[in-house]
Amino acid sequence: MNAFPWSAFALNLAWSAAAAFAVMLATFAVAVRRAGVHRIVDIAWGMAFTAVAVVTFTVSAGEGDPVRRLLVTALTAVWGLRLAVHIARRGRGHGEDPRYERLLAKAPGSRNAYALRMVYLLQGALVWLVSLPVQAAQYVPGRPSVLNYVAGTAVWAVGIGFEAVGDAQLSRFRADFANRGRIMDRGLWSWTRHPNYFGDFCVWWGLFLLTCDSPAAAAVSVVSPLVMSLLLTRGSGKRLLERHMAERPGYAEYRARTSGFLPRPPGRE
Secondary structure, three states: OOOOOHHHHHHHHHHHHHHHHHHHHHHHHHHHHOOOOHHHHHHHHHHHHHHHHHHHHHHOOOOOOHHHHHHHHHHHHHHHHHHHHHHHHHHOOOOOOHHHHHHHOOOOOOHHHHHHHHHHHHHHHHHHHHOHHHHHHOOOOOOOOHHHHHHHHHHHHHHHHHHHHHHHHHHHHHHOHHHOOOOOOOHHHHOOOOHHHHHHHHHHHHHHHOOOOOHHHHHHHOHHHHHHHHHHHHOOOHHHHHHHHOOOOOHHHHHHHOOOOOOOOOOOO
């Protein structure tokens, strides 16, 4: 196998950063025009990853394996665009997200300038960091091994399945007026309190596995699934959501009988 093309990959890192920040800055401009409603940055999250994948696919022409390059780009775009569409539909007609309201209440001056620094630019940097497997995989020389190809795609498929099915189940539950004030504890939500976060976890470990034919690519990109795992379980994901849900009637009982992250049969935790 040929050596990993470090110089070409280094140039790509600059292009991918430009793509991620371009999406975030464009989203910021739209948010300012909408009277400073910054919840639309959540839509830009998936779109920014898609932009990075597409830009990397373009810049990496002539490098890596064409099959792997196309596969990684497609998997990232399917995940990112599905997430963006879901969040756009979920947030339609709503005002500012309470998370951003609390954050922007701390703004020492202009709320928009504070949002630019603490939301958009920070998320742009996270997109660049977390997308390292998407970038590195497209520069891995040689054809994917069967184990690498099957394992990475299978773990990714489990992840997007949990996300898509979990989101659809929750949307149907919330649409039923009879469920107002109740805790969603059906379907995948009876196996884990966070099927969408578990799905995200699998997506990024699956994309990382597609780099593992190259020790160099794996070493440079393993930070991505590690960071995502920490964010989902200890950072802005599970921990913050459960703090918000703690006072809801019935949540303590749901928490006691349902796994906090990894799916398990109901009532086993």
